[in-house]
Structures are given as structure tokens and as C-alpha cells.
Amino acid sequence: MNPQLILDNVLSPPILFFMLGAMATLLRSDLEIPASIARFLSLYLLFAIGLHGGHELSHSTLTSQTVLVLLVAMGTSAIIPLWSFFILKIRLPVADAAAIAATYGSVSAVTFITAVSFLNAMDISFGGHMVAAMALMESPAIVVGILLARTFDKRSTSDRLSLKELGRESVLNSAVFLLLGSLVIGLLTGDDGWDTVKPFVHAPFKGVLCLFLLDMGLIAAKRLRDLRSTGVTLIVFAIVAAVVHAMLGIGVARLLGTSPGDALLLAVLVGSASYIAVPAAMRLSIPQANPSLYLPMSLGVTFPFNIIVGIPLYYAIIQAVWKTT
Amino acid sequence: MNPQLILDNVLSPPILFFMLGAMATLLRSDLEIPASIARFLSLYLLFAIGLHGGHELSHSTLTSQTVLVLLVAMGTSAIIPLWSFFILKIRLPVADAAAIAATYGSVSAVTFITAVSFLNAMDISFGGHMVAAMALMESPAIVVGILLARTFDKRSTSDRLSLKELGRESVLNSAVFLLLGSLVIGLLTGDDGWDTVKPFVHAPFKGVLCLFLLDMGLIAAKRLRDLRSTGVTLIVFAIVAAVVHAMLGIGVARLLGTSPGDALLLAVLVGSASYIAVPAAMRLSIPQANPSLYLPMSLGVTFPFNIIVGIPLYYAIIQAVWKTT
Amino acid sequence: MNPQLILDNVLSPPILFFMLGAMATLLRSDLEIPASIARFLSLYLLFAIGLHGGHELSHSTLTSQTVLVLLVAMGTSAIIPLWSFFILKIRLPVADAAAIAATYGSVSAVTFITAVSFLNAMDISFGGHMVAAMALMESPAIVVGILLARTFDKRSTSDRLSLKELGRESVLNSAVFLLLGSLVIGLLTGDDGWDTVKPFVHAPFKGVLCLFLLDMGLIAAKRLRDLRSTGVTLIVFAIVAAVVHAMLGIGVARLLGTSPGDALLLAVLVGSASYIAVPAAMRLSIPQANPSLYLPMSLGVTFPFNIIVGIPLYYAIIQAVWKTT
Amino acid sequence: MTPIKRMEIVIDATHTPDLIDAIRAQGVAGYTVFRDVQGAGDRGVRRNDDPAGISGNCCVLIACEPGEMMKVVEAVRPLLETHGGMCLVSDAQWLKH
Amino acid sequence: MTPIKRMEIVIDATHTPDLIDAIRAQGVAGYTVFRDVQGAGDRGVRRNDDPAGISGNCCVLIACEPGEMMKVVEAVRPLLETHGGMCLVSDAQWLKH
Amino acid sequence: MTPIKRMEIVIDATHTPDLIDAIRAQGVAGYTVFRDVQGAGDRGVRRNDDPAGISGNCCVLIACEPGEMMKVVEAVRPLLETHGGMCLVSDAQWLKH
Numbered sequence A, B, C: 001m002n003p004q005l006i007l008d009n010v011l012s013p014p015i016l017f018f019m020l021g022a023m024a025t026l027l028r029s030d031l032e033i034p035a036s037i038a039r040f041l042s043l044y045l046l047f048a049i050g051l052h053g054g055h056e057l058s059h060s061t062l063t064s065q066t067v068l069v070l071l072v073a074m075g076t077s078a079i080i081p082l083w084s085f086f087i088l089k090i091r092l093p094v095a096d097a098a099a100i101a102a103t104y105g106s107v108s109a110v111t112f113i114t115a116v117s118f119l120n121a122m123d124i125s126f127g128g129h130m131v132a133a134m135a136l137m138e139s140p141a142i143v144v145g146i147l148l149a150r151t152f153d154k155r156s157t158s159d160r161l162s163l164k165e166l167g168r169e170s171v172l173n174s175a176v177f178l179l180l181g182s183l184v185i186g187l188l189t190g191d192d193g194w195d196t197v198k199p200f201v202h203a204p205f206k207g208v209l210c211l212f213l214l215d216m217g218l219i220a221a222k223r224l225r226d227l228r229s230t231g232v233t234l235i236v237f238a239i240v241a242a243v244v245h246a247m248l249g250i251g252v253a254r255l256l257g258t259s260p261g262d263a264l265l266l267a268v269l270v271g272s273a274s275y276i277a278v279p280a281a282m283r284l285s286i287p288q289a290n291p292s293l294y295l296p297m298s299l300g301v302t303f304p305f306n307i308i309v310g311i312p313l314y315y316a317i318i319q320a321v322w323k324t325t
Numbered sequence D, E, F: 001m002t003p004i005k006r007m008e009i010v011i012d013a014t015h016t017p018d019l020i021d022a023i024r025a026q027g028v029a030g031y032t033v034f035r036d037v038q039g040a041g042d043r044g045v046r047r048n049d050d051p052a053g054i055s056g057n058c059c060v061l062i063a064c065e066p067g068e069m070m071k072v073v074e075a076v077r078p079l080l081e082t083h084g085g086m087c088l089v090s091d092a093q094w095l096k097h
């Protein structure tokens, strides 16, 4: 594996700002991004990713391979929580195990974007349908997580939970809704629509991402500090799950015969964990689960691991595999 | 009338985001734009419209027709509240009637912008002075509304109200002040000034508008829900007033012999109702008036009606009229 | 001296928006920028200036003159507080004198940017290392100010103050940290990094500056009002210090043989006073000092003086001096 | 001025809508909500800083008739049991206007 | 610690400057303002979400001498009559420092 | 419900972390923080509007055992002496859940 890849990845402004934020927390600087701004930056990113993805989709033809990739992506999002749950249940209460499992079944949009930047920087192409894959991977994990909690511990889920509620949590969740809505609007309005919004959602995207990652660095370092007190097992899980799931993603991509670019994106989707949509849904529907477990794991461990080490690592593996066969 | 026009208008990103926001409210998604962000987006829009309008003005020559259009625009803003007041007074207390009347005399900057986008998308030209017309239409309605309230019900207006206060409410009102101030700065600094601010106020404008309209959709749907309890009469007024006033605008434009583009903008100005400047002024100077009447009417009914149905409808009429004569 | 220079400077959008903001306060308009937005705009400016400066640095070669300029800049930042302190101590308590002294030793990033715009508008070149000079001038003044307070009045500084704390206040202070961090990231990522962030930090910069200055105008006028009650001496100090220090900057620049552009920037750095980094540090480490003295002086007097009158005045002097010799 | 019970409830921002539904169901029509509140308690520090918006609290202030107080308390209790938070009750005078 | 009256007033954000002028006119120099407060009462739900900024409340906290209390209440009353809102008064101890 | 002391402290936003350290050092693990609070007092008007962020206040609400109250007060007092602010203490009932 090529250490240059890791270095190049680390030396990009988004990653460096993430590290600057983490440093600010560790050195106890009083740097802070106002909460409403941070929330807006994340709305902006979802809005921009959605529109961009929708526009890409409007150009791509629906081949059977594309459909297969989408189905497989949704499938992994539904299956990953299953084994994660049973492994986590050995040590943790049902509610916590289910919430963490759902978190790891789902995806991190910002990890995905970082992988896209990585591919762009190396001039490697990838399919426009991968954003759709990402958008479709949020909901199945939420549904499976809730069902697991409800099956193994009735009291752990919110009383008002019905099947209707279930659909609602997984699709009307603000992050999922904005992402899917923007995707559909991008698809419906095609090139004409894209031309009007492009100067707002495309050109400044990377810069906004830097500021967002600065904030994520601030937060991730705080969460990591919180997590230390809970013991090291969960930290290990957060890294092992990332790598194992990414390998699964790579394996599946190989079987489907995708391009190396699509393979990296699939690896990153399968290997990443949600820290916006799923935590918000879990807080509502599995209130017994402790948010200071599932959030810090995905935000403080898996996320930094993936964007700093994971992406170049997975890509090195993909290069090796795609070459040999 | 051409249904394609409505469809094309609806299929533009701003309108689709408005509808996405409304859907989020109706389906009870927890999507929310932080209040400080929403306020900032609206400051940005006023700032951008003002600078753009000022720059356009700095290029347009002051013909007698231009002056006439500006005077007529201000005139309608002062006269509309009169009849609206007497009609509304049949059913409503003086304070409410006056506040609603003022709201409908004034204009909605975002409706105006949406009409401008509509014209741009269809490659129809219009005069740079129309932004000035818009900026000048806020204040007269405020003054007339306050005077009506004070004449017909002394107790309804704020005690501290003097003539000086009156001028203040109508010109120093934050929305009016920022719009007029930016307009004057755009005019004073001309092309050189415009070049420095353009990348911030021009290129990303449409994208910001989408986010703002997403928020407006969220809010409008909530207000509409609130309004249902007050009875259907006011909803009917909110639509009829839009259409009747727009027809008045078209008629006046025809008499003045403007271009079809200017006619649409005049129709939209006369036919729209304020939901920023005037409500803020009414809350201060006619505190007895119920804000849960005048705000929902303009924000929840007239605004969506105009941007979705009104603009293409008015334009179809203009096409018909301008062709026949 | 050429009055045209002042006029041209005043007729630029940023300065006009500053004046619009001040007018809004004086006329008692209710115009207001939400606090979280204002904080974000100032984070954005530091982030953008830092990245821009880092990118410029990555292109400039480190000559002995450059190094000399940086050292001198840091030197003035450390020395100015000394005499300022002893002059101010005649009238004021030790804590206040030390805090104001530190404020004037340090720099105002926005004054610096305004001078850069001024130079750009007149097509005058300047060195990329000047941003580094600015970034390096924040900390020495903070350290000297704290040491002065501690030497002359033990009780005035915060108990927890150790040498380690001292370093922390001066470097981990959020404004200094973000500026230096962005500078380093800009330097590390060079042209490739710059290309990805440029559309966010470069093109819209001037427009954001206008909005920020609108807010600064609102605030500066309020502070000036507050300051009137404290007596006119401090207002006089705030103007005299600006001019005297700027002259010092010009003198030093002449001795070092810099270009006129660099001379203006040095004058503006030496002549300006901090209203973000230093006040924040003083509040923490010299809590006895009254923030309603040091903040209004720099924000309400020195800042407007420099951006409106100072910059063209200093430049006129530079032109005269550089011509004669 | 009349005597009144002043209740203040700090709860997870995510569950504030549920809390409001619960008190409305008891006939309480007046309340005030403070958003974006941080804090610490049994469940650790809540910094209101994560992008999912699940680490913030809200504080809800309710002035209610002394007679209504207990039923509001009982409506609130199950929510606090599941989600954590706190509820303080004190005496105050209400300015009739 | 000395006994003091603790007043908290919830009023329309738009009219908060008037409220502050009114209490200042009574010689009250100390107060604390909480912005962007939501709520519900006789005049319906106030979500603090409209672009005109007229659907938000502020909460003003005033600690004043027991002797001053009634004149502050009387200064506040007409504002609440016209604009709605609420005013609670309770007893507290003030930490002299 | 058990009797409890309700303390509310308004302090400079800049010094809020120090305040929290001070009360934590007294063993207080529960508190609620309201950010971006404006006000006026002996040190003039604090508008929470400057870019350095030094003109804003925070309000910290602490519910603590009556027995703990005095030691918290004593921990808070030196901070208020140096930095200004205010501290009110009143009685309340805590809903056990």
C-alpha cells in the first residue's frame, strides 16, 4: 500500500481543517462555531449533495447494473445492523445495541463527499447513481434498528411507535427528507435547474466543507474524550466495523464488476456510519438507548478514521484487487 | 391560457423547494431552518436585490415613462389599502382591517424576484427601474394603513405615534431601510461597485432563494393551518385581492404602454402582499391588530398563490392583451 | 493631499455599508444582524484571509527583507503597548491602561483587508508576506499587555495566570488560532488547495465584507454613543494613536526600503487596533479592565477613522515621501 | 396579582414536541419555550453542538393554576423517566392584565 | 444575601425595547434579556419563525427591591394589556458581592 | 417532590467555563446553561453584539440540595466579585422521576 496516498489525502484542505478543529479542542482553544451555523452548514451540504446527485442521475441511463448496485446498497444497509446487533448485544443492553447497529448500517454523507473529492483529485471517474445509493441507504438501517429493539425489548421503543411511525422516522427525518427532496428536484429540473443553482451549490462546496469539517473536528475530539470513559471496546468496534464493512463493500463491488471509482464509493458507504440522520431517528424512536454511545462512536471514531486513513486504504486495496484479476 | 406556462414555472427549483417545504410541514417532518439563518437569508435577499436594482438603475435613463411608472406604483400602494380597508371593515375590527389593508397595498420582494426569474427563463426583457418601483411601494401602504387605523379607531394605534414616528416606521423599518440603502449604494458605486459584490450577490442568488423558499414553504403551510380556524372568508380575500390587484396592475401598465415584461412585474407588485416589512411595521404601530390574521393571509395564501399560479396566469393574460391591441 | 482619494475610498461598497449601518443606529432603525450570523461572518473573514495569505506565502520567496519586515512588525506590536500604557496610566487604573495598550499594539484584520481593497482598486502591488505580518502581530501585544498589568497591579490579572496560560491566551485565542491555522493550511496545500477553496473564500469575499461592515457600522455607532459618557480624552487618544502609530509604520517602511504598497499595509497594521482577538484575550486575562473602554475605543473610533480617513491619508503621505526621496 | 404555580422543565430538544403535546392534553394552553439550552446531569454533558441536533435541551416554562399543577406534573413525569431532564415547581404571583 | 423580588416578563420581541424603556423609566438599571423565545398563550402559538420577526417572544428577568416592585408592575401592565404576554413575580435571595 | 434550592446565575459569557468549573469542583453535576443572553447592570448595557463575543452573558440554572447551597454560593461569589453578574436563590420543589 502506498503511504503517499494517505499523505496526499491528509494534505487536502478539508482533512487539514478537520485536524485543526480537533487540535483546537485538544489544546483547549475557545474556538467555536455557533450551533445554528453548524446546523445550517449541514443543511447546505445535504441540499447541495442532493441537487448534484439528482442532476447526475438525470444524465445517467438506468442499466441493470445500476439497479443492482442500488439494491445491493439498500440490502447491506438492512443486513449490517443484524450482525452488528448480535455482536453488540453480548456486552450492551438491547436498546444501545440496536441503536449502534442502525448507525453502522447507515451512511455518512460527508465521508462520501470526502471520497468523491479524493476521486476527483486523482481524476478517477465514478457513476452518478452513487449519490442515489447513498440517499437510499439511510432508511433501511433505521427500520431494521427499530424492529430489532422492539423485538428483543418491548419497552425500549417509543410508545407511539406504529408501522406508520416507522416509515415516518425513516423517510421524514429531516436529513433524509432534505437529501431525497433535493435529489428529486435535481432530477426533475435537469440541466436547466442545475444551471441556476450551480454557482451556489457547486463552486463554493469545498470551501463550506472545510468549515463544516473544522466544526466536526472540534466536536469529534470532544466526543472521543467522552468516550474514553466508556471503555475501549466500543472504540475498537468503531474501527473494526469500518474496515470489515468496507471490505464487504469492496467484495460486493468486485462481484458486480463495477469500476474502481464506484467500488471506493460503495466501500465508503458500507463502511461509514451515520451521525446525522440515524442518531436523530434513534433519539426519537429508541429513547432508552444512550446517545453518548452511538453518537461518539460514529462521529468521534469511525468518521475520522474513514476520512483520514480509510479512504486511501480502501483505495489501495481496490487498486490491488482490480489489477490482479 | 397555456397550462405549459404553469407547469414550467412549477418545475423550477425555487418553486419546487417551496413545495418541498410545505410538504415537510404537512407530513410532519422535523425539518427546520434555524431562526437566525432564516433572518439572515432574508437580509441577504434584500441586500442583493437592492444592490442589483441600484446597479440597473445606474444604467437606465430617466424617461418620463419611467417616472410615471414609479409614481403610479407608489399611488397604487397608497390607494389599494383604502378600498381593502372598507371591504374588510364589514367583517373585522378597525385595527385588523387597517393592518391587512396595508399588507395588501405593499409588495412581496420574493414574489417580485420569482417573477424576474420567470422572465429571465423565458428571455423576456424588463426595465431596471422596476426594482426601484418595488422599493418605493413599501412605505406608502404603511403610512395609509396607520392613518386609517388612527382615523377610525384612536385606541388602535400605538400611543407614541407622531408624524415623525410615522415616517420612521415606514422608512426606517429594517427591511425597507436595507433595501433602499442597498439600492442607493448600488446606484452610487455603479459598475465598479457591482463588479466587486457581484460574485456574492448575483451568482449564488438563485440557490439562496431556493433555501429561503424551502423555509417559506415550511412556514406558509403552518400558517395556512392556523388560518383555517379563522374561517374561509379571509382565504378568499387573499386570493381575490391578488387577482384583482394584478388585473389593476396590468390595466395600468397597458395604459402607460409598458413592455410585457414591465407589465408582469407591475402586476406582481400590485397583486402581491408584504410579509416582511409591513407586518413588522404593523406589529409596532397598530399593536391591537391580530398578527395571526395579516401574516398568514399574505404568507400562507397570497404568496404561494402568486408564485405558483399567479405569475404564469398574469403573463398569459398580458400576452393575450398585448397581442390583441 | 488629494481629497479625491478619500472620496474614492468612501464611495466603495464596504465603506458605504459601514456608513449605512452607522446611520441605521443613529436614526434608530431596528435593523439588526443576528449575533450568530455576525460571529460567523467574522470567522469566515479570518478563514478566508488566512487561506489567502497562506497561498500568497507559498509563492513568495523568503528574502532577508521579508524576514526583517516580519520581525519589525512583531516588534512594534510588542513596543507600542509600552508607551501607550504609561501615557494611559496617567488617567486610568493599571488594568484599563494595560488592556487598552494591548489593544493598540495589536491589529485589526478588517482594516487590513480594507487597505488591501484600496490597493487593489488602485492597481498597486504589495507583498504576500504582509498577511503573515498581520497574523504575527496579534500575540506579542497580548503578552506585553498581560505582563504590564501583572507587574504594576498583581490583583488585576486572573489568578490562574501562569506562563503556560500566557502562551495559550495569545495563540489559542479563537481568532488568532483560526487565522494562523488557515494560514498554515493555505501554505501547506499551495495552489492545489487554493483552487478548491477559492470559489468560496475569494470571489464572494468583498460581498461578505460589505455585510460584515454593515454590522460593524451598527455596532460602532452604538459604542461611540456609550463612549461619549466616559469623556472625550479617550476618543482623542483613539485617533491620535492611530495617526502616530501609522506614521511610525511609514517611517519604518521607509527605512526598510519597502514598496509603497507594503508601506501602506504596514502603516495600517501598526496604526490599527484590535477589536476581536485582543478584547477577547483581555476579558479573560485582565478581568478587572473595563471592556466598555477598550472595545468602544478600537471599534467605535479607531476602526472607522482608519477605514474612512486613515487609509487614503496614509497613502497620500507615502506617495509624498516615496516621491521626494 | 393571583397566586400561581411556576413549573420549569428541562428536556431533550428532540422530545420537546412530545412534552408540549402532553401538557396541551391536560388543557394547558400557555407555555414558553427556551431553545438551544445546554446542560449537564445524570446523562452527562449536553453541549448542543452535534449536527444531528440531539445534544441540546429545551427549557419549558409553564405558569398554571395551583389546582392544575399535579395533573401537569403527572403528565410530565413519564417523559422525564424515559428521556431524562428535570422539573422544578415553585410559587409565584401572576400579574392579571 | 438579601431578599429581593424576581420578576419575569414574557413579551413580544417587537415590543421588548418599549418594555425596557418602561422599566428604565422606573429607575430599574438591572435586567437580563433572553431572546428568541417561543411560546403559546391567549393569542395563539408563537413559533419565532417568520421572516418579519414578529412571531417571537423575549423573556426579561428583573431582580428588584421589594419596595420597587409595585411601580415596575404598574409600568409593565399597560404594555401587557396592549400586546399580550405574561408577568410572574416571586421571592428570591440576592447574593451580595 | 422534594424541596430544593434553585440558583440562577447571570455571568459574562467569557467566564462561564470558569463558573462551571467552580460549581463542578463543589460536586454539583447538574446545571443548565442559557447562552446568548443580553442584559444591563452596574457595568452598563451588554448587547451580545460584538465580534469578539465579550458583550454577551450566560445564565446558569442550578437545582441543588439545600445543604449544598451555601458552598456553591461561596464558590460563585469570587467570580461575581471580579467579573460582575448576579446570583439569585429561591425555593422550589424537584420532581423526582
Ligand SMILES: Nc1ncnc2c1ncn2[C@@H]1O[C@H](COP(=O)(O)O)[C@@H](O)[C@H]1O
Pocket: D010, D011, D038, D039, D040, D041, D042, D043, D044, D045, D046, D057, D083, D084, D085, D086, F029, F030, F031, F032, F033, F061, F062, F063, F064
Ligand atoms: N440539578 C440540575 N440543575 C439544573 N439543571 C439540571 C439539573 N439536572 C439536570 N439538569 C438539566 O436537565 C438535563 C438532563 O438531565 P439528565 O437527564 O439528568 O442528564 C441536563 O442536561 C440539564 O440541562
Ligand SMILES: Nc1ncnc2c1ncn2[C@@H]1O[C@H](COP(=O)(O)O)[C@@H](O)[C@H]1O
Pocket: D029, D030, D031, D032, D033, D061, D062, D063, D064, E010, E011, E038, E039, E040, E041, E042, E043, E044, E045, E046, E057, E083, E084, E085, E086
Ligand atoms: N401560562 C403561561 N405560562 C407560560 N408562558 C405563558 C403563559 N401564558 C402566556 N405565556 C407566554 O406569553 C406569550 C404571550 O402570551 P399571550 O399574550 O397570552 O398569547 C406566549 O407566547 C407565551 O410565551
Ligand SMILES: Nc1ncnc2c1ncn2[C@@H]1O[C@H](COP(=O)(O)O)[C@@H](O)[C@H]1O
Pocket: E029, E030, E031, E032, E033, E061, E062, E063, E064, F010, F011, F038, F039, F040, F041, F042, F043, F044, F045, F046, F057, F083, F084, F085, F086
Ligand atoms: N437587577 C438585575 N436584574 C436582572 N439581571 C441583572 C440585574 N443586575 C445585573 N443583571 C445581569 O447581570 C449582568 C451583569 O451585571 P453587572 O455586573 O451588574 O453589570 C447584566 O448584564 C444583567 O444581565
Ligand code: NA
Pocket: A080, A103, A104, A105, A106, A107, A245, A269, A270, A271, A272, A273
Ligand atoms: Na454503513
Ligand code: NA
Pocket: B080, B103, B104, B105, B106, B107, B245, B269, B270, B271, B272, B273, B274
Ligand atoms: Na400589493
Ligand code: NA
Pocket: C080, C103, C104, C105, C106, C107, C245, C269, C270, C271, C272, C273, C274
Ligand atoms: Na496596532
